[in-house]
Amino acid sequence: MTRLPLQPERAGKGTVVDSIVQTLADDIISGRLTPGTKLDAQAMAQRFGVSRTPIRETFGHLAAMGLVTHRPNRGVIVATLSPDALSDLYEAMAELEAALARLAALRMNSDQRQALLELHQESVHLVRDGTADDYARYNQRFHALIFEGAQSSQLQQLAEATRHRLAPFRRAQFRLTNRVSKSWEEHDAIVRAILAGDADGVARLMRLHVQTVSAMSAEFVAEHQLPMGTRGETSP
Amino acid sequence: MTRLPLQPERAGKGTVVDSIVQTLADDIISGRLTPGTKLDAQAMAQRFGVSRTPIRETFGHLAAMGLVTHRPNRGVIVATLSPDALSDLYEAMAELEAALARLAALRMNSDQRQALLELHQESVHLVRDGTADDYARYNQRFHALIFEGAQSSQLQQLAEATRHRLAPFRRAQFRLTNRVSKSWEEHDAIVRAILAGDADGVARLMRLHVQTVSAMSAEFVAEHQLPMGTRGETSP
DNA sequence: CTTCCTGATAGTGCATGCATAAGTGAAGGA
DNA sequence: TCCTTCACTTATGCATGCACTATCAGGAAG
Numbered sequence: 001m002t003r004l005p006l007q008p009e010r011a012g013k014g015t016v017v018d019s020i021v022q023t024l025a026d027d028i029i030s031g032r033l034t035p036g037t038k039l040d041a042q043a044m045a046q047r048f049g050v051s052r053t054p055i056r057e058t059f060g061h062l063a064a065m066g067l068v069t070h071r072p073n074r075g076v077i078v079a080t081l082s083p084d085a086l087s088d089l090y091e092a093m094a095e096l097e098a099a100l101a102r103l104a105a106l107r108m109n110s111d112q113r114q115a116l117l118e119l120h121q122e123s124v125h126l127v128r129d130g131t132a133d134d135y136a137r138y139n140q141r142f143h144a145l146i147f148e149g150a151q152s153s154q155l156q157q158l159a160e161a162t163r164h165r166l167a168p169f170r171r172a173q174f175r176l177t178n179r180v181s182k183s184w185e186e187h188d189a190i191v192r193a194i195l196a197g198d199a200d201g202v203a204r205l206m207r208l209h210v211q212t213v214s215a216m217s218a219e220f221v222a223e224h225q226l227p228m229g230t231r232g233e234t235s236p
Numbered sequence: 237m238t239r240l241p242l243q244p245e246r247a248g249k250g251t252v253v254d255s256i257v258q259t260l261a262d263d264i265i266s267g268r269l270t271p272g273t274k275l276d277a278q279a280m281a282q283r284f285g286v287s288r289t290p291i292r293e294t295f296g297h298l299a300a301m302g303l304v305t306h307r308p309n310r311g312v313i314v315a316t317l318s319p320d321a322l323s324d325l326y327e328a329m330a331e332l333e334a335a336l337a338r339l340a341a342l343r344m345n346s347d348q349r350q351a352l353l354e355l356h357q358e359s360v361h362l363v364r365d366g367t368a369d370d371y372a373r374y375n376q377r378f379h380a381l382i383f384e385g386a387q388s389s390q391l392q393q394l395a396e397a398t399r400h401r402l403a404p405f406r407r408a409q410f411r412l413t414n415r416v417s418k419s420w421e422e423h424d425a426i427v428r429a430i431l432a433g434d435a436d437g438v439a440r441l442m443r444l445h446v447q448t449v450s451a452m453s454a455e456f457v458a459e460h461q462l463p464m465g466t467r468g469e470t471s472p
Numbered sequence: 473c474t475t476c477c478t479g480a481t482a483g484t485g486c487a488t489g490c491a492t493a494a495g496t497g498a499a500g501g502a
Numbered sequence: 503t504c505c506t507t508c509a510c511t512t513a514t515g516c517a518t519g520c521a522c523t524a525t526c527a528g529g530a531a532g
Contacts, residue, residue, distance in 0.1 A: 015308050015515075017296075041484075051517045053289065056485085057296050060253075064300030072251050073484055073523050085390075092390040095335035103331075154321075154328040158394055200436065251485070277514075287487045292515080309493055309514060 017054045020044075021061045028067050028078055029167040035080040039068065066165045081169065083218060089166055090214035094207045096159040097143065101190065101206040104149035105199040112149045113195055119145060120191045127184050132174040135183075139174070142187060146194070166217075173216045186212065253290045256280075257297045264303045264314055265403040271316040275304065302401045317405065319454065325402055326450035330443045332395040333379070338439040340385035341430045348385045349431055355381060356427045363420045368410040371419070375410075378423060382430070402453075409452045422448065 024044075027033045044055045059076045062068040068076050081089065108116070123130075123138045130138075143163075147156045174180055186209040193202035260280075263269045280291045295312045298304040305315050317325065344352070359366075359374045366374075379399075383392045410416055422445040429438035 017515090052484090053516055053518090057293055057515095060293050060296040061300050064297050072254075074525090075484070088388060088390045091388050092394060095339075095388075095391055096331075096394075099331035099335060152324060152327050152331075154324045154398075155331055158328060158332075158398075162390075162394075253485085288514090289486055289488090293485095310495090311514070 016048075016050055017057045017061070020048055020050075020054065020058045023048075024058060024062060025065065025067055025164070028062075029164050031168055031171055033078050035078050035168050037078045039076045039078065041075070065161060078168070079165070086166075086169055087214055087218065089162065090210060090217070093159070093162045093166060094210035094214070096155065096162060097146075097210050098203040098207040100150040100152065100155055100159055101146050101194065102150075102199045102203040103152055103155075104146045105194045105197055105202045107151050108149035108194065112145070116142075116145045116149070116191060117195065120187060123184065123187075127181050130180075132180070135174050135180050136171075139183065146190075149194075170213070170217050173213060173220050176216055176220060179216055182212070183209075251290075252284075252286055253293045253297070256284055256286075256290065256294045259284075260294060260298060261301065261303055261400070264298075265400050267404055267407055269314050271314050271404050273314045275312045275314065277311070301397065314404070315401070322402075322405060322454065323450060325398060326446060326453070329395070329398045329402060330446035330450070332391065332398060333382075333446050334439040334443040336386040336388065336391055336395055337382055337426065337430065337442040338386075338435045339388055339391075340382045341433055341435040341438045343387050344385035344430065348381070352378075352381045352385070352427060353431065356423060359420065359423075363417050366416075368416070371410050371416050372407075375419065382426075385430075406449065406453050409449060409456050412452055412456060415452055418448070419445075 024033070024039075033039075039059065041052045041055050041059070044058075045052045048055070059068060059070065063070045063076070067079055069079050070076050104112075119138070119141060123135075123142075126135050126138055147159060150156065174183070186205065190202055190205050190209065193205055260269070260275075269275075275295065277288045277291050277295070280294075281288045284291070295304060295306065299306045299312070303315055304312050306312050340348075355374070355377060359371075359378075362371050362374055383395060386392065410419070422441065426438055426441050426445065429441055
């Protein structure tokens with residue numbers, strides 16, 4: 001009668017729904033689907049060669065992740081954020097990343113610290129010679145290393161989920177003038193604090209870093225009139 | 237074939253799925269459904285008087301919230317947590333609550349500070365005269381006031397979602413000896429730090445407070461053999 | 473010309489049916 | 503007695519069909 005669990009956490013793979021969730025989530029995060037875009041259930045059904053039932057289930061998952069907004073009887077759209085909601089989400093991001101950086105400063109082993117330092121030092125040339133996309137990729141890896149160093153998988157998952165929700169509004173910030181060099185300098189201070197084991201200091205620095213990104217992102221969104229859904233749903 | 241055009245109880249205006257999600261989530265959070273319990277789709281369909289389709293959609297929502305675990309072709313069970321996963325979640329909880337408390341210390345207005353102080357002072361008698369449930373209710377309101385005071389709705393939502401996931405494992409901790417008076421003393425220090433505007437101090441205190449709860453919860457789970465994911469992990 | 477009604481149309485939400493994989497128990501062999 | 507095998511049972515995952523609601527075009531009333 002004692003039923004021992006066969007393999008822990010084997011779940012989450014295998015069904016059609018999960019693979020479609022991955023695909024659509026990636027479409028949103030990568031910007032192929034922009035905020036405000038309506039997701040037509042039967043068009044998706046055709047695209048993936050399945051019926052509408054698993055598509056609707058997929059929409060449920062994406063809605064729970066905050067990537068899409070479900071409006072009863074009116075379909076599903078890629079999530080839009082009012083300026084207030086955007087800064088609110090960035091604040092959450094700032095606190096999550098600050099907490100992770102704090103833990104990383106306390107917990108990273110010497111290999112991890114070395115890897116972080118090397119990644120950061122090798123990125124110097126990107127400030128002058130790299131493209132915005134190059135720097136964005138380095139930036140992604142920089143934060144990922146800190147996430148891993150914190151060794152707190154739940155907190156990491158929350159941070160990554162929040163990062164995904166912000167992705168559509170954050171993408172192009174490195175194209176702003178001077179943003180790259182400023183960002184690199186902020187990273188530099190963060191790396192030094194982590195190597196020094198200055199937990200409270202790195203938390204403060206990371207919070208400021210993300211707040212700066214937030215301001216840049218808001219500026220970029222304002223300048224480029226990204227769809228935000230400022231006034232609720234009813235748009236004329 | 238026999239389709240009833242009129243739903244006798246279509247409570248609220250939202251969809252059926254949303255109301256079922258609410259009900260089942262509450263069943264799990266409140267402990268009516270304990271971790272490891274299998275959720276039978278057609279039994280649920282009968283219980284709520286709907287077909288299996290919206291039930292399956294409901295399961296998707298609950299899985300995305302982390303309240304249930306979906307095993308392909310093997311159904312859905314109320315989420316179980318290994319001891320490691322439990323402490324990991326508590327760590328996330330600690331950091332989230334610490335961040336919220338820090339913001340609350342910076343942002344609460346005088347009315348909110350007054351309300352927090354009054355709630356806390358009025359709760360003194362619960363330490364000696366109240367039941368565990370009484371204190372749990374006060375505890376809930378205490379943390380809720382701090383959440384509101386932080387004025388950071390996304391962070392608050394993350395904290396509440398995490399709190400819900402922990403609820404099945406956290407419920408009975410106030411029945412442990414001395415836990416109530418210790419908890420009250422920790423709250424007391426937190427209130428004083430918030431009133432003093434000591435942001436970093438309250439973050440540290442809150443982190444310790446939740447860590448203590450984590451230890452208590454782990455102890456309770458171990459003593460009472462709650463269903464967990466993987467057995468065999470002995471504490472160091 | 474604007475506002476309000478009204479009917480057509482499309483798409484969502486749910487029910488039902490079927491193929492398939494997982495679970496169950498009995499029979500046979502070591 | 504215990505383990506393996508195999509048919510049977512059960513429930514999951516997906517497809518399809520139908521009713522209901524939101525949206526929009528067109529026309530009447532102000």
